[in-house]
Amino acid sequence: MDKFTKLTAPALPVDQPNVDTDQLAPARFLRRPRGDGYADVLFHDLRKAEGGHIVDDPRFAGAGIVVADRNFGGGSSREQAVWSLVDAGFRCVIASSFGDIFYANSAKHGLLTIRLDNAVCKALRDALHATPGAEMTVDLDAQTIVAPDGEVISFEIEPSRRKRLLQGLDDIDLTLTHDAAIGAFEAEYSRRKPWLELN
Amino acid sequence: MSDPKTIIDKIWEEHEILRDEGGTSLLYVSRHLAHDGSIHAFTFLEERGLTPRRPDRIFATPDHGTPTVSHDMADLTDPDQRRVVTALAANAKRHGFTHFGLGDRRQGIVHVVGPEQGISQPGLVIVCGDSHTSTHGGVGALAFGIGASEVMHVLATQTLWIKKPRTMRITIDGERPAGVTAKDIVLSIIAHIGANGGAGHAIEYAGSLIRSLDVEERLTVCNMSIEAGARSGMIAPDETTFEYLKGKPFAPGPEHWEAAVESWRALRTDEGAVFDREVRLDASQLTPMVTWGNSPEDALPITGRVPDPAQAKDDITRDAILRTLDYMGLTPGMALTDVTVDQVFIGSCTNSRIEDLRAAAAVAGRGRAVVPAMVSPGSSTVKAQAEAEGLDRIFRDAGFEWRESGCSMCVGMNGDLVASGKRCASTTNRNFRGRQGQGSRTHLMSPAMAAAAALTGRLSDVRDLG
Numbered sequence: 001m002d003k004f005t006k007l008t009a010p011a012l013p014v015d016q017p018n019v020d021t022d023q024l025a026p027a028r029f030l031r032r033p034r035g036d037g038y039a040d041v042l043f044h045d046l047r048k049a050e051g052g053h054i055v056d057d058p059r060f061a062g063a064g065i066v067v068a069d070r071n072f073g074g075g076s077s078r079e080q081a082v083w084s085l086v087d088a089g090f091r092c093v094i095a096s097s098f099g100d101i102f103y104a105n106s107a108k109h110g111l112l113t114i115r116l117d118n119a120v121c122k123a124l125r126d127a128l129h130a131t132p133g134a135e136m137t138v139d140l141d142a143q144t145i146v147a148p149d150g151e152v153i154s155f156e157i158e159p160s161r162r163k164r165l166l167q168g169l170d171d172i173d174l175t176l177t178h179d180a181a182i183g184a185f186e187a188e189y190s191r192r193k194p195w196l197e198l199n
Numbered sequence: 200m201s202d203p204k205t206i207i208d209k210i211w212e213e214h215e216i217l218r219d220e221g222g223t224s225l226l227y228v229s230r231h232l233a234h235d236g237s238i239h240a241f242t243f244l245e246e247r248g249l250t251p252r253r254p255d256r257i258f259a260t261p262d263h264g265t266p267t268v269s270h271d272m273a274d275l276t277d278p279d280q281r282r283v284v285t286a287l288a289a290n291a292k293r294h295g296f297t298h299f300g301l302g303d304r305r306q307g308i309v310h311v312v313g314p315e316q317g318i319s320q321p322g323l324v325i326v327c328g329d330s331h332t333s334t335h336g337g338v339g340a341l342a343f344g345i346g347a348s349e350v351m352h353v354l355a356t357q358t359l360w361i362k363k364p365r366t367m368r369i370t371i372d373g374e375r376p377a378g379v380t381a382k383d384i385v386l387s388i389i390a391h392i393g394a395n396g397g398a399g400h401a402i403e404y405a406g407s408l409i410r411s412l413d414v415e416e417r418l419t420v421c422n423m424s425i426e427a428g429a430r431s432g433m434i435a436p437d438e439t440t441f442e443y444l445k446g447k448p449f450a451p452g453p454e455h456w457e458a459a460v461e462s463w464r465a466l467r468t469d470e471g472a473v474f475d476r477e478v479r480l481d482a483s484q485l486t487p488m489v490t491w492g493n494s495p496e497d498a499l500p501i502t503g504r505v506p507d508p509a510q511a512k513d514d515i516t517r518d519a520i521l522r523t524l525d526y527m528g529l530t531p532g533m534a535l536t537d538v539t540v541d542q543v544f545i546g547s548c549t550n551s552r553i554e555d556l557r558a559a560a561a562v563a564g565r566g567r568a569v570v571p572a573m574v575s576p577g578s579s580t581v582k583a584q585a586e587a588e589g590l591d592r593i594f595r596d597a598g599f600e601w602r603e604s605g606c607s608m609c610v611g612m613n614g615d616l617v618a619s620g621k622r623c624a625s626t627t628n629r630n631f632r633g634r635q636g637q638g639s640r641t642h643l644m645s646p647a648m649a650a651a652a653a654l655t656g657r658l659s660d661v662r663d664l665g
């Protein structure tokens with residue numbers, strides 16, 4: 001897993017609420033092998049539609065942070081929604097709420113997802129629209145965000161999640177260190193629910 | 200006596216192997232469901248040189264990309280579809296897990312197949328690389344969708360790192376009004392709490408109305424928990440559940456049945472248990488619903504009108520409504536029953552079980568479709584049952600297409616698509632932009648309402664058909 005420690009980058013304001021997984025990664029691209037890359041899949045159909053999408057606005061070129069509204073990444077379990085963001089160069093999404101599965105998937109690829117109050121997200125987006133290309137800094141160790149105007153905003157994150165991101169820990173390697181505990185649990189579980197054993 | 204517990208607490212405790220210092224649990228997975236879309240996880244596993252820890256706990260069937268015109272492998276000509284369907288079968292053979300392939304009568308949408316085969320049972324932790332895994336909460340399982348990396352983790356270890364969700368109870372007491380189906384109940388819930396209202400929570404649905412639902416209806420309600428933002432939603436098992444499961448192929452056999460039922464009876468929220476959030480809805484206020492927008496929370500009574508952005512509560516909402524109306528091709532204030540549709544789809548893990556097809560056929564039999572309408576049964580078993588009952592004949596006589604089972608037009612990965620700018624009355628679960636195909640316009644509703652829309656060519660109140 002990729003580490004996340006500290007990032008300073010231009011930030012992209014995405015004003016719409018309910019940016020769902022199907023906008024982040026339309027279904028017809030989901031069978032593409034991971035190694036082929038997903039950068040062009042991100043917001044694919046919105047980018048092709050009349051008016052385009054802000055992600056292609058040259059004033060926000062090189063953005064590494066998304067500041068969104070509520071329910072970002074709601075919908076499907078497709079991890080391709082995260083791959084699309086990461087492959088397009090984004091390492092952090094700030095929103096007032098996230099789809100739960102998207103939130104879980106994001107950390108597996110070093111994409112830091114931060115929840116802030118909706119009013120704070122709105123103020124950040126307004127500042128980014130006023131000064132396109134403005135940089136923000138996200139410091140996971142200190143759990144702070146530096147807004148375009150220099151204001152420092154603190155954020156909360158679950159301790160286990162923070163540790164995994166800071167150290168780039170691999171879940172499977174970690175879990176395999178508990179192999180004995182899993183084995184013991186499993187034996188007891190099979191004894192308790194014998195009807196789950198297939199003949 | 201120990202503290203009163205919710206059913207969610209009880210299942211969690213029974214499956215928690217350990218909890219790390221940060222409060223994240225290592226949870227044991229009872230049963231893992233897989234489908235053709237799980238291909239990435241199997242590829243990752245292979246790349247790491249790992250193999251499934253417990254193949255006997257994996258159950259798979261192709262659904263997302265399977266054609267509905269024919270289930271004959273020779274007709275599976277799309278190279279991408281062929282690759283993923285073939286890969287699932289190859290993985291099943293290689294690792295030795297249960298697989299209901301194309302041509303097998305037990306094949307179907309994985310969330311229809313799990314309960315139908317008795318694989319899904321009360322008190323289990325069930326995961327699958329699909330967000331509608333919440334469906335299995337309808338039989339009293341704690342079930343939730345996971346992404347490809349987590350699927351790989353479950354394959355390798357039969358466990359998952361996950362923080363215990365907060366708990367929410369949604370209680371609906373009272374009698375069900377005429378014309379109201381499980382779909383209308385869950386759309387009402389989503390409209391009430393919002394598409395993200397259940398985020399971070401596991402839901403228990405309770406109350407006399409919920410308790411009166413049969414298992415298929417419960418599966419529909421739990422299925423759309425994720426559309427309310429909750430990764431899982433469940434209904435405590437009871438006699439209705441036990442009766443449903445008894446005798447199913449993978450349910451406990453006669454030698455274990457009594458012990459299993461005894462353990463299942465303990466799976467109920469204790470008197471006095473505290474939920475993090477409580478929501479109550481009044482059954483008498485429920486009514487047939489349709490969606491008008493691009494989020495499942497955009498649901499209104501069929502007697503309602505398209506929202507007017509001028510009455511929005513703030514700028515963001517006004518902008519969102521304007522964008523939605525533009526995409527959906529709707530005019531503010533128009534009556535929903537004046538919205539004409541181009542086609543109808545009846546199917547998906549939300550509404551493709553036998554009772555859904557009976558309800559749709561009961562309406563279809565009263566007229567003739569004036570727009571293209573398609574029915575895709577939730578499994579090959581459901582299809583056979585429907586044909587034995589003559590439902591296929593009713594649909595065909597009314598001008599509906601009768602297809603094979605699969606996810607079909609709900610996600611459009613198998614080529615069953617709604618064309619750009621076309622409007623579909625659909626029994627599926629998501630009305631997102633482009634969900635049924637680029638530029639598609641989706642209105643969600645119950646099977647009876649979708650069948651009614653096929654006969655009239657517009658969104659229709661099923662109660663008006665007489």
